[in-house]
Amino acid sequence: MADKRPAELIDxxxxxxxxxxxGAPSAFLEVRxxxxxxxxxxxxxxxVDGLSFQLERGxxxxxxxxxxxxxxxxxxxxxxxxxxxxxxxxxxxxxxxxELVGASADDVRRLRGRKMAMIFQDPLSAMHPFYTVGHQIIxxxxxHNDVSKQVARKxxxxxxxxxxxxxxxxxxxxxPHQFSGGMRQRAMxxxxxxxxxxxxxxxxxxxxxxxxxxxxxxDLIRDLQQEFNxxxxxxxxxxxxxxxxxxxxxxxxxxxxxxxxxxxDAFHRPLHPYTWGLLGSxxxxxxxxxxxxxxxxxTPPSLIxxxxxxxxxxxxAYKDLxxxxxxxxxxxxxxLEPGHRAACHIPLEKRREIWNDEIAPKL
Amino acid sequence: MTGTGGNDGGNGIVSxxxxxxxxxxxxxxxxxxxxVTTVKEPRPARDGExxxxxxNLGKHFPVTAGLLRRQVAAVKAVDGVSFxxxxxxxxxxxxxxxxxxxxxxxxxxxxxxxxxxxxxxEGQDITGLSQGRLRPLRRDFQMIFQDPYSSLNPxxxxxxxxGAPFRLQSIETEQGVKKAVxxxxxxxxxxxxxxxxxxxxxxxxxxxxxxxxRTLALRPKLIVADEPVSALDVSVQxxxxxxxxxxxxxxxxxxxxxxxxxxxxxxxxxxxxxxxxGKIVEIADRADLYERPMHPYTNALLSAVPVPDPSLRxxxxxxxxxxxxxxxxxxxxACRFHTRCWKAQDICKQVEPPLVELSxxxxxxxxxxxxxxxxxxxxxxxxxxxxxxxxxxxGTPGG
Numbered sequence: 001m002a003d004k005r006p007a008e009l010i011d012x013x014x015x016x017x018x019x020x021x022x023g024a025p026s027a028f029l030e031v032r033x034x035x036x037x038x039x040x041x042x043x044x045x046x047x048v049d050g051l052s053f054q055l056e057r058g059x060x061x062x063x064x065x066x067x068x069x070x071x072x073x074x075x076x077x078x079x080x081x082x083x084x085x086x087x088x089x090x091x092x093x094x095x096x097x098x099e100l101v102g103a104s105a106d107d108v109r110r111l112r113g114r115k116m117a118m119i120f121q122d123p124l125s126a127m128h129p130f131y132t133v134g135h136q137i138i139x140x141x142x143x144h145n146d147v148s149k150q151v152a153r154k155x156x157x158x159x160x161x162x163x164x165x166x167x168x169x170x171x172x173x174x175x176p177h178q179f180s181g182g183m184r185q186r187a188m189x190x191x192x193x194x195x196x197x198x199x200x201x202x203x204x205x206x207x208x209x210x211x212x213x214x215x216x217x218x219d220l221i222r223d224l225q226q227e228f229n230x231x232x233x234x235x236x237x238x239x240x241x242x243x244x245x246x247x248x249x250x251x252x253x254x255x256x257x258x259x260x261x262x263x264x265d266a267f268h269r270p271l272h273p274y275t276w277g278l279l280g281s282x283x284x285x286x287x288x289x290x291x292x293x294x295x296x297x298x299t300p301p302s303l304i305x306x307x308x309x310x311x312x313x314x315x316x317a318y319k320d321l322x323x324x325x326x327x328x329x330x331x332x333x334x335x336l337e338p339g340h341r342a343a344c345h346i347p348l349e350k351r352r353e354i355w356n357d358e359i360a361p362k363l
Numbered sequence: 364m365t366g367t368g369g370n371d372g373g374n375g376i377v378s379x380x381x382x383x384x385x386x387x388x389x390x391x392x393x394x395x396x397x398x399v400t401t402v403k404e405p406r407p408a409r410d411g412e413x414x415x416x417x418x419n420l421g422k423h424f425p426v427t428a429g430l431l432r433r434q435v436a437a438v439k440a441v442d443g444v445s446f447x448x449x450x451x452x453x454x455x456x457x458x459x460x461x462x463x464x465x466x467x468x469x470x471x472x473x474x475x476x477x478x479x480x481x482x483x484x485e486g487q488d489i490t491g492l493s494q495g496r497l498r499p500l501r502r503d504f505q506m507i508f509q510d511p512y513s514s515l516n517p518x519x520x521x522x523x524x525x526g527a528p529f530r531l532q533s534i535e536t537e538q539g540v541k542k543a544v545x546x547x548x549x550x551x552x553x554x555x556x557x558x559x560x561x562x563x564x565x566x567x568x569x570x571x572x573x574x575x576x577r578t579l580a581l582r583p584k585l586i587v588a589d590e591p592v593s594a595l596d597v598s599v600q601x602x603x604x605x606x607x608x609x610x611x612x613x614x615x616x617x618x619x620x621x622x623x624x625x626x627x628x629x630x631x632x633x634x635x636x637x638x639x640x641g642k643i644v645e646i647a648d649r650a651d652l653y654e655r656p657m658h659p660y661t662n663a664l665l666s667a668v669p670v671p672d673p674s675l676r677x678x679x680x681x682x683x684x685x686x687x688x689x690x691x692x693x694x695x696x697a698c699r700f701h702t703r704c705w706k707a708q709d710i711c712k713q714v715e716p717p718l719v720e721l722s723x724x725x726x727x728x729x730x731x732x733x734x735x736x737x738x739x740x741x742x743x744x745x746x747x748x749x750x751x752x753x754x755x756x757x758g759t760p761g762g
Contacts, residue, residue: 066596180687181460210459210623212684215667219683237597240669244676263673279671281601283630285653286670292608293630295601299566 024097027054028231029078029199034091034101036070036077043304047073049255050091052333055248057198060225060232062246062263064239064278066300070255071235075201078233079118080108095199114144117192121204123184127176133160133187134172141194159190163220182213186220193224200225201233206241218244239282243267251275254301254311257333261340271342271351273316276359287363294362310345318354321346412486413447414585414617415471415504420444420480421641422466426692439691440466442641443480445718448585453611453618455632455649457625457664459688463641464621468587471619472506473497484585502532502581509590511570515562521548521573522558528580547576552606568599572606579610587619592627604631625668629653634724637661640691640699643718647725655734657727660700698730706731717746 036048048070055061063071076082078093080100093100095116100108120126128136137156138149145152153172160168163186176184185205192200202221206214222245225232234245242249242263249266251259251274259272270276280294298315301307310326313319319326322345331343344351421444423437441463448454456464469475471482473489482490484504489497505528508514515524525547526540536543545555551572562570571591578586591607592600604627610616622628628635629649636646637660645658656662663682670679684703689695695702701711710730718728719742721735730743 066598182687210688211625211664211667212459213687214669215681215683218669238669239597239671243671243673244669246673267671267673277598281597282671283601283604283626284671285626285629285665285668286672286675289629289649293601293604295605296598297602299568299599300596 024099025054025094027094028057028096029055030092030094031074031078032092032094034074034077034093035089036073036082037088038086039088040304045303046255046306047303048077049306051252051255051257053248053250053257053260055199055231055233057231058225058229059247060234060245062242062249063233063235063252064237064242064249065252066237068254068300068303069252070303071252072203073255074252075118075203075233075235078199078201079112079116080105081112110144113140113197114195115197116199116201117195117197119185119189119192119200119202119205122208123181123188124176126188127184127191129176132173132175133179134174137172137187137191137194140191144195155194156190159194160187163187163190163193163224164216165190181209182216185209185213185217189217189220189224193228196228197230199231199233201235203235204237205234207236207238214241221245239267239278251278254306255303256311257341257343258312259342260333261342265337265340269340269352270355271336271340271348272312272344273318273346273351274312275342276355277315279363280359284363290362294359310343318346321350411450414450414485415448415619416481416483417447417467417471418445418481418483420467420470420482421478422463422470422475423478436692439641439694441470442694444636444638444641444643445480446636446643446646448617448619450584450617451611451615452633453620453631455628455635456619456621456638457623457628457635458638459623459664461640461688461691462638463691464623464638465589467638468506468589468619468621472504472587474506499532502528502534503583504585504587505578505581505583507571507574507578507586507588507591510594511567511574512562512594514574515570517562520559520561521553521565524562524573525576525580528577532581534581543580544576547580548573550579550610551576552602566599567595568602571595571599571603575603575606575610579614582614583616585617585619587621589621590623591620593622593624600627607631625664637664640688640694642699642728643726644700644729645725645727646718647727651722651725655725657721657725657732657734658700658729659704659706659731659733661727662733698728700729716743719743719746 032052034048034051038045038047051074053061063074065071077089078100082089089101091101095111127133134153134156137159138152141152141155157168157172160172165171165183165186179187205221206217209217218241221232234242236242246263249261249263250257251266251272253274258274259266259270266275270279277296281296283293296315301311301314307314309328310316310331313326316326325345329345331345333341333343335341336348420441422441423439425434426436426438427433428435444467446454456467458464466475470477477490480490481488484500489500522541522544525544529536529540529543541558545558548555548557553569553572553576562573565573588607592603595603607618608631611618620628620631632649634646634648635652636643637658638644639660645652645656645661652661653665656665663684666679666682682705686703689702697713697715698711701707704711708730716728716730718726720726721732721742732740732743
């Protein structure tokens with residue numbers, strides 16, 4: 001349908017050429033300066049505005065942020081699921097040496113499901129209610145593999161067994177509504193893994209589930225990662241889930257990256273006031289109960305009118321420390337320590353001081 | 364009551380509004396003004412008289428079939444819960460989806476009629492009261508709803524939403540409803556000038572504040588909050604939690620907070636009740652429950668919560684429950700948790716463990732409780748014998 005259009009839309013920006021100059025990256029997945037904008041009647045919605053990150057096989061990247069920070073839009077962008085008629089996608093996405101933003105819809109479709117797959121948040125709406133669970137897994141498998149229905153069915157049963165569904169031979173013929181929430185999410189994972197993808201994107205995979213079921217699903221994802229050595233992007237608003245599973249963490253705010261670091265650094269030495277705010281907002285079971293939570297004031301900004309300068313400045317308690325720079329100038333994402341990046345104008349020493357003296361003791 | 368009460372309340376409102384607004388400022392949080400009232404009398408009523416007493420409360424939803432809509436089964440959403448809430452305290456009600464916590468909350472509010480059991484509010488039995496008789500009492504117990512989107516009428520202005528309780532209860536306010544509403548908006552940290560705006564002009568957190576303002580309009584004594592923050596973003600969630608705490612100190616409120624998030628419940632509650640399949644399995648003071656959980660289910664729940672500290676990864680001992688919660692249509696006999704419990708023995712399948720006090724203020728319903736002394740465990744055995752004999756006579760429930 002929209003096969004011709006993407007090419008026209010894409011070849012506008014100059015980043016394309018820079019990318020060609022930089023060549024294919026060595027990382028398994030590399031996203032460079034990804035921008036996803038949606039023109040609307042009210043203005044341009046900059047859902048993702050210049051995002052870059054890398055991911056290797058066998059590693060997990062946690063993308064954290066509040067609703068409207070652009071995390072889900074990013075994941076759909078990587079899978080090429082945005083309708084290019086109403087989304088302006090620019091930048092580069094390199095997956096195992098192939099560039100996806102400029103690729104044709106057909107090329108991306110061949111990769112989707114096989115090389116990269118997604119676990120959606122709500123399995124009840126992500127699965128078709130009219131077809132059996134088995135049918136849907138078989139369909140996904142046969143699109144990418146030239147096998148008979150019998151073989152595919154056997155594969156579907158194997159996959160359901162692998163994700164821990166009891167009596168898979170019988171359950172394969174059940175409809176999604178006959179599964180409980182946790183089992184549906186398992187079936188969803190079985191479907192995503194049916195073609196043995198190397199990149200798995202999990203968009204809030206456990207948000208709709210109860211804690212005990214969540215623990216089961218997180219265990220399952222961890223085990224499957226070890227078995228298949230896949231790269232995982234875990235999108236969530238729950239810092240606990242990220243701390244359990246991720247190797248690296250990317251904190252998004254208003255479509256941009258606020259902080260990008262190894263998970264230990266992000267939790268023990270965060271360098272962005274927004275990350276401090278997230279950590280201070282959460283009641284925690286692993287610490288003494290704090291008398292008061294430390295919320296971030298205000299609410300996340302509209303993506304049509306992202307504040308000038310640092311997008312976080314209207315809510316930042318420390319914006320006075322920047323000599324007005326945070327209002328005037330957009331902070332760059334800088335590497336401050338090896339592997340630890342943050343976009344903030346506050347002098348680095350001052351930030352370390354604030355974290356050590358003011359924030360960390362109160363958590 | 365309304366005349367002077369409203370006046371006093373008005374003064375209270377003005378003084379609190381500063382605190383409520385200050386709650387949003389991370390810097391002022393610890394030394395903030397609301398602490399003053401807390402210090403004076405942290406929880407005066409902890410041993411005070413109970414405001415709400417619930418005895419053996421239950422709700423069975425009938426499942427009907429056929430032309431005559433004959434009842435063929437019942438969903439035992441809540442199956443005999445008893446607890447009491449003292450004045451000024453916060454009781455947290457936790458459990459997984461389908462455990463009956465929301466149904467319990469709605470029965471306390473008399474939004475659902477209980478199938479059996481008793482609800483006493485300030486010593487008065489309100490279980491059988493007609494809606495007409497109930498209405499004047501309703502100003503004393505109010506509810507905060509989960510979803511700030513569907514619980515506000517999109518076609519009404521904030522002014523008329525928050526002012527509705529005054530109209531419904533035909534309460535005269537000193538300087539008119541508008542003034543009262545504006546004071547309420549200020550109390551919950553909203554701009555009083557937004558009186559004429561519609562709900563869609565507000566963010567999720569602000570909408571939840573509107574809902575809270577409406578709840579507070581009639582100065583209720585008891586507030587049942589059903590998942591008050593679960594629809595909100597983390598940073599906003601903390602704002603609303605702090606607001607609820609400030610209001611409690613300021614207005615001497617009693618809360619029943621229903622939530623599935625164990626860390627939020629620990630933060631906000633004085634006592635916590637854990638529900639599983641329509642029953643309370645454990646109820647204790649906050650610190651007791653979180654530090655020395657007795658029921659295996661509570662242990663499993665606590666160990667399943669992901670901890671936001673990567674250095675603890677792998678260090679924690681985890682209990683992984685297998686499978687899903689059984690259907691409340693046909694709950695397992697005796698101890699309802701035995702199908703998923705790693706400590707289950709034969710007795711768990713035959714005799715229902717009663718909810719007994721195993722240490723002061725700490726009740727649990729388990730034959731093999733953890734963190735309990737030997738004598739306490741004997742207590743369970745003793746208590747279990749009596750009801751078992753009784754239930755054998757009239758046939759075991761659900762059998």
